[in-house]
Amino acid sequence: MRRSLQLLLRGRGFDVRAYASGLDLLADPTILSADGMVTDYRMPDVDGLMILARLREQGWKGGAVLITGFPSPDLAERAKRAGFEKVIEKPLVDAALFDAVERMLRAA
Numbered sequence: 001m002r003r004s005l006q007l008l009l010r011g012r013g014f015d016v017r018a019y020a021s022g023l024d025l026l027a028d029p030t031i032l033s034a035d036g037m038v039t040d041y042r043m044p045d046v047d048g049l050m051i052l053a054r055l056r057e058q059g060w061k062g063g064a065v066l067i068t069g070f071p072s073p074d075l076a077e078r079a080k081r082a083g084f085e086k087v088i089e090k091p092l093v094d095a096a097l098f099d100a101v102e103r104m105l106r107a108a
Contacts, residue, residue, distance in 0.1 A: 005038065005097070012098055022046040032060050036104045038097070041068035041075065049082050056083060063104030067092060 006018040017034070019025040023045045032055070039048035046054075048066050055062075066079045069090040079087045085107060086100040 001040075005092075008094060008097070009038075009101065014101065022048070022051045025051060026054055031055070032058060034060075034062050036063040036065070036101065038065045038067065038101060041066055041079075042070060048084075049078060052082050052084065063107055065097075065100045065104050067097075 002018050002020075006016050009016045017028070017031075019028070022039070022043050025031060025039075026046075037052070037055070039051050041048045048068075052064050052066075064084045066084045066087045067090060068075060068087060071087065071089045076087050085104045088096055088100055
């Protein structure tokens with residue numbers, strides 16, 4: 001999934017960095033220069049909400065989109081409070097992802 005999203009977004013002209021895990025993302029010293037982030041909700045090491053919280057603690061102000069295969073009103077509300085601009089359900093529709101990323105980057 002990660003590689004597919006990376007290729008799709010690069011094909012649309014976005015500069016994309018992809019990580020094997022949330023902890024790999026958080027360990028990247030250049031991550032705070034990113035304009036935006038697309039992250040999954042459920043990952044083996046940390047969830048997407050925690051990733052955004054840790055980035056915000058470090059002063060990152062970029063936009064964020066959360067993708068999930070486990071949508072719920074509770075998750076949508078928690079994601080909104082955490083600072084995600086959009087929650088997109090899996091399976092992803094390319095147009096919905098591109099639209100969410102473009103809107104997120106315009107707002108950032």
